[in-house]
Amino acid sequence: MSQINSKAFITENFLLNSKEAEILYHEYAKEMPIIDYHNHLSAKQIAEDKPVENISKVWLEGDHYKWRGMRANGIDELFITGSASLEERFEKWAETVPQTVRNPLFHWTHLELKRYFNIDEILQPNNAKEIYKKANTILATKTPAQLLEDMNVKVICTTDDPTDDLQYHKVIAEKKFYTKVYPTFRADELFFIGKEKFLEYLKKLSNSVNFEITSYSDFIKAIDERIGYFNENGCKVSDFGVGEALAIEDFTEEEVALIFDKNLKGETLSILEVNKYRSSIFLHLAKQYHKFDWVQQYHLGAIRNNNSRLEEQVGLDVGCDSIGDFPMAEFMSKLFNTLNSTNQLTKTITYNLDSSQNEVFATMMGNFQTGGIPGKMQWGSGWWFLDQKDGMEKQLNTLSNMGLLSRFVGMLTDSRSFLSYPRHEYFRRILCNLLAEDINKGLVPNDIPFLGKMVQDICYNNAVSYFNFKYN
Numbered sequence: 432m433s434q435i436n437s438k439a440f441i442t443e444n445f446l447l448n449s450k451e452a453e454i455l456y457h458e459y460a461k462e463m464p465i466i467d468y469h470n471h472l473s474a475k476q477i478a479e480d481k482p483v484e485n486i487s488k489v490w491l492e493g494d495h496y497k498w499r500g501m502r503a504n505g506i507d508e509l510f511i512t513g514s515a516s517l518e519e520r521f522e523k524w525a526e527t528v529p530q531t532v533r534n535p536l537f538h539w540t541h542l543e544l545k546r547y548f549n550i551d552e553i554l555q556p557n558n559a560k561e562i563y564k565k566a567n568t569i570l571a572t573k574t575p576a577q578l579l580e581d582m583n584v585k586v587i588c589t590t591d592d593p594t595d596d597l598q599y600h601k602v603i604a605e606k607k608f609y610t611k612v613y614p615t616f617r618a619d620e621l622f623f624i625g626k627e628k629f630l631e632y633l634k635k636l637s638n639s640v641n642f643e644i645t646s647y648s649d650f651i652k653a654i655d656e657r658i659g660y661f662n663e664n665g666c667k668v669s670d671f672g673v674g675e676a677l678a679i680e681d682f683t684e685e686e687v688a689l690i691f692d693k694n695l696k697g698e699t700l701s702i703l704e705v706n707k708y709r710s711s712i713f714l715h716l717a718k719q720y721h722k723f724d725w726v727q728q729y730h731l732g733a734i735r736n737n738n739s740r741l742e743e744q745v746g747l748d749v750g751c752d753s754i755g756d757f758p759m760a761e762f763m764s765k766l767f768n769t770l771n772s773t774n775q776l777t778k779t780i781t782y783n784l785d786s787s788q789n790e791v792f793a794t795m796m797g798n799f800q801t802g803g804i805p806g807k808m809q810w811g812s813g814w815w816f817l818d819q820k821d822g823m824e825k826q827l828n829t830l831s832n833m834g835l836l837s838r839f840v841g842m843l844t845d846s847r848s849f850l851s852y853p854r855h856e857y858f859r860r861i862l863c864n865l866l867a868e869d870i871n872k873g874l875v876p877n878d879i880p881f882l883g884k885m886v887q888d889i890c891y892n893n894a895v896s897y898f899n900f901k902y903n
Contacts, residue, residue: 434529434555434556434557435529435532435553435555436553437552437553437555437558438553439545439551439552440541440553441538441541441542441545441551443457445860446820446857446860446861446864447860447863447864447867448864448867448868449864449867449868449870449871451866451867451870451871451877451879452860452863452864452866452867452868454879454883455863455866455867455879455882455883455886456859456860456863456864458883459863459883459884459886459887460859460860460862460863460886460887460890461856461859462583463583463859463887463890463891464583464584464585464891465582465583465584465585465852465855465891466584466585466586466891466894466895466898466900467584467586467587467588467843467844467852467855468586468587468588468668468726468840468843468894468898469588469590469615469668469670469728469843469844469845470587470588470589470590470843470844470845470846470847470851471493471589471590471845471846471847472575472587472589472846472847472848472849473575473589473847474589474591474597474599474600474603474612474614475599476575476849477575477576477579477599477603477608477612478599478600478602478603478606480574480575480576480606481574482570482571482572482573482574483570483573483574483575483578483849484567484570484571485517485567485570486521486563486566486567486570486850487517487518487520487521487524487563488517489570489578489848489849489850490521490524490543490848490850491520491521491524492847493847493848494846494847494848495748495749495750495752496535496536496539496750497524497527497536498511498512498749498750499750500527500530500531500534500536501523501524501527502750504526504527504530506523506526506527508741508744508745510523511523512745512749518563521559521563522556522559522560522563524554525554525555525556525558525559525562526555526556526559528540528553528554528555529553529555534819535818535819535820538819538820538857539851539853539854539857540554541553541554542853542854542856542857543850543851543853544562544566545853546582546852546853546856547566547569547578547581547850548562548565548566548569550562550565550566575849576606576608576609576610578849578850578852579608579609579610579849579852580608580609580610582852582853582855584609584610584852585609585610585611585902586610586611586612586613586898586900586902587610587611587612587613588612588613588614588615588667588668589612589613589614589615590615590617590670591614591615591616591617591661592617592620593616593617593618593620593621593636593639593654593657593658593661594632594635594636594638594639594657595614596639597614597660597661597664600612600613600614600664600665601664604664604665611665611900611901611902613664613665613666613667613668613900614661614664614665614666615666615668615669615670615728616657616658616661616666616668616669616670616725617669617670617671617672618654618669618670618671618712618716619671619672619673620632621654621712621716622673622709622712623673624690624691624694624700624705624708624709625694625699625700625704625705629694630694630695633650636650636653636657637653639653639657640652640653640656640657645695646688646691646692647684647687647688647691647692648688650691651715654715654716654719655719658716658719658720658723662723662725665901666725667724667725667726667898667899667900668725668726668727668728668898669716669720669725669726669727669728670727670728670729670730671727671728671729671730672729672730672733674732674733674734674735674752674755675734675755675757676757676758677709677731677757677759677762678706678709678710678761678762679706679710679713679714679761679762679765679766679769680703680706680707680710681707681710682707682708682710682711684711686707687707687708687711690704690705690707690708691708694708713766714766714769714770717766717770717775717776717777718770718775720777721770721775721776721777724777724778724899725777725778726777726778726779726780726897726898727777727778727779727780728779728780728781728782728811729763729779729780729781729782730782730784730814731757731759731763731781731782731783731784732754732755732757732759732783732784732785732788733752733753733754733755733784733815734752734753734754734755734757735747735748735751735752736748736751736752737751737752737753738751753816754784754785754816755784755785756785756787757785759783759788759791759792760788760791760795763781763792763795764795764798767779767795767798767799767808768798768799771799776799776801778804778807778808778809778897779796779799779807779808779809780809780810780811780840781795781796781809781810781811782810782811782812782814783810783814783817784814784815784816784817786817786822786825789825789826789829790829790833792810793810793829793830793832793833793834794833795810796808796809796810796834797833797834805835805838805896806835806838806839806840806893806897809839809840809897810826810830810833810834811840811843812826812839812841812842812843812858813825813826814845815845818845818854820857820861823857823858823861823862824861824865827861827862827865828865836885836889837885837888837889838888838893839889839893840889840893840894840897840898841858841889841890841891841893841894842854842855842858842859842890855890859886859890862886862889862890863886866882866885866886870882
């Protein structure tokens with residue numbers, strides 16, 4: 432197998448193509464702290480406060496991006512989600528890395544090796560053992576909390592099911608970590624009425640609230656108790672990520688109660704009945720989020736678990752999700768307008784996976800802005816398949832054209848890895864270079880202090896004002 436030139440390419444001015452870009456990044460963006468308001472990190476691992484120990488554990492386990500890259504490279508599933516050793520998995524990833532040129536994985540991989548381990552070489556088979564050993568020597572004494580502090584991460588928001596007892600968040604709250612860790616109320620499981628797993632989930636929810644759920648009113652009571660509990664434990668953010676076509680239908684409470692009872696009896700529900708039920712839950716949850724002054728997030732447009740054979744072999748959520756082409760404008764319009772009409776629309780961030788809907792999302796959020804809350808309705812950063820250089824630039828350009836880039840709350844990791852924080856650096860470099868290009872084209876004033884302040888706001892200050900997290 433041919434080797435790639437191992438000379439470092441992540442230089443001090445990586446992605447910065449002008450002197451103005453260099454100044455904006457190095458003097459304004461680089462040292463700003465990080466607020467990571469959406470990720471899938473493990474509160475349990477943070478609370479246990481044990482050294483990470485092995486790069487394969489923290490880098491490859493659960494990373495769907497890398498899994499997809501390895502599959503595309505023809506790597507056997509044994510080395511991806513199978514029983515291969517940690518070192519064997521790392522070696523197969525090293526075999527794949529040179530083939531990821533022009534995929535964002537190539538940039539992310541080497542930014543992470545540089546920032547966490549001071550490794551400048553291109554990862555590939557001929558240096559895999561050496562890099563594996565060097566990284567593991569460093570990780571032998573690095574806890575998750577220390578890795579977060581090293582990257583100047585002030586706040587993270589994990590993703591948590593409504594039934595979670597938040598025991599690890601409570602443990603973390605008692606510790607004196609640099610990074611504050613808050614839960615996020617991820618309510619997806621509440622929407623799967625009519626599916627077999629829904630009745631099992633009701634039992635789980637009943638156990639979490641210590642009463643039996645035998646009616647729709649019981650169900651709503653249980654939801655409200657869990658939202659209150661999350662709020663008591665520092666939650667300021669909700670999330671939603673069911674990947675399919677969505678609709679808001681007109682309904683009455685009596686109709687939904689009957690639909691809920693019908694499901695409890697094991698009767699089949701129509702699509703309209705499912706959508707009426709879901710509409711009631713969308714609106715009830717959103718009104719509760721408004722009551723507690725939470726920020727609600729909607730991740731929209733994924734089509735999940737496409738590979739049924741791999742799902743049968745390995746399980747759900749193993750990297751076989753794709754961009755869906757579901758229409759979203761009518762859903763968002765009716766949901767947000769219904770809430771806004773009663774002044775119960777809380778601060779909201781939407782994310783789309785289908786880039787052809789960039790303008791749809793950007794303009795929809797502009798319909799419901801409110802005096803007194805700059806940037807109340809946010810169209811979020813490039814998500815999932817779009818959080819790469821091209822996707823970020825398109826999102827920044829569309830947001831600039833359709834809204835106010837200056838009020839944007841910036842980047843998040845959406846990651847399961849404690850080594851993912853250079854993605855914020857990646858975003859910041861792209862942002863600074865984009866603004867610098869405008870300076871050099873004469874499209875914006877050559878006022879570095881003004882634009883530098885704007886960069887700092889997007890990187891950190893806007894999120895501080897928007898989320899109102901409590902931290903030092």
